């Protein structure tokens with residue numbers, strides 16, 4: 099059995115090595131490193147894949163969120179609701195832009211935002227809800243969009259962890275995540291489901307006006323070179339990364355299948371273990387398993403983590419604290435965030451990537467079952 103890794107980017111590269119090398123060679127020989135043709139063609143291809151009219155590449159997923167919020171041009175006293183059990187990016191950009199950060203709790207089974215708690219936290223000043231599709235499946239977008247419409251709020255989907263997942267509406271129709279809210283954002287950080295070989299990100303929207311504003315913001319606020327319409331930032335998707343992403347986008351559905359197969363294997367072998375629970379799957383979403391996160395119920399999580407590591411099974415805690423328990427965001431009043439706190443204390447992520455072999459999965463399953 100090969101050594102088990104948390105993610106295996108080299109193993110994945112080996113399958114697409116020729117295609118990727120050729121794509122990179124073409125960019126280098128063209129010397130069109132900044133805003134080269136691969137950026138535009140990748141944006142178009144991603145738009146087709148997601149069913150989103152406009153895609154704007156940018157430097158990373160955090161910038162994507164920042165550009166989205168800047169484009170919405172909110173009043174100074176606007177409140178933005180963000181789940182507390184989350185990666186830092188969404189909370190960070192709200193705080194950076196000096197809007198009022200309001201944390202909502204998450205669903206105890208699905209780990210995505212709790213719509214009932216969002217409802218409780220809406221005030222007259224609420225303008226935006228950032229729906230994070232955590233670990234690879236959707237936040238409850240259908241009730242959330244209805245709630246947003248009722249209160250005239252905007253919804254930004256943070257799709258950094260769930261690109262390629264489908265939302266299944268009550269009437270049976272489907273949409274890709276990132277194409278449902280007013281704006282979607284994503285990240286191409288190497289370990290993401292669609293990862294490049296450095297930093298990258300994108301913004302998606304079906305709103306032409308917003309798209310033009312966001313494209314302008316990402317490029318120093320100019321619509322014409324050296325003529326500045328607004329204060330912007332410098333956030334570009336690198337041409338080399340776009341060329342790599344064009345290759346990898348063709349394989350995304352296959353990568354998703356590989357992750358789902360690994361998750362199905364885990365489910366089957368871990369479901370009967372009484373001291374943990376396997377990830378719950380939402381009826382309204384497919385799950386693309388950016389992470390396979392178990393809940394450790396009747397065991398000491400740190401001891402378990404250590405035991406797994408000692409037995410050659412890497413594992414990680416995403417996320418060990420709820421954001422309202424951190425130094426930087428502790429100023430935000432953390433009302434009713436018990437589930438976020440509890441998850442932070444009990445979650446554990448197992449190895450999850452496209453290259454996991456049967457014998458590795460079996461070894462992980464057996465090790466956990468024999469504890």
Ligand SMILES: *Cc1c(COP(=O)(O)O)cnc(C)c1O
Pocket residue numbers: 157158159160161185187188230256258259284285286287297298299
């Ligand atoms: C990775 C990630 C981001 C940020 O992406 P970067 O490209 O690292 O800036 C934002 N939100 C979520 C949920 C993420 O997982």
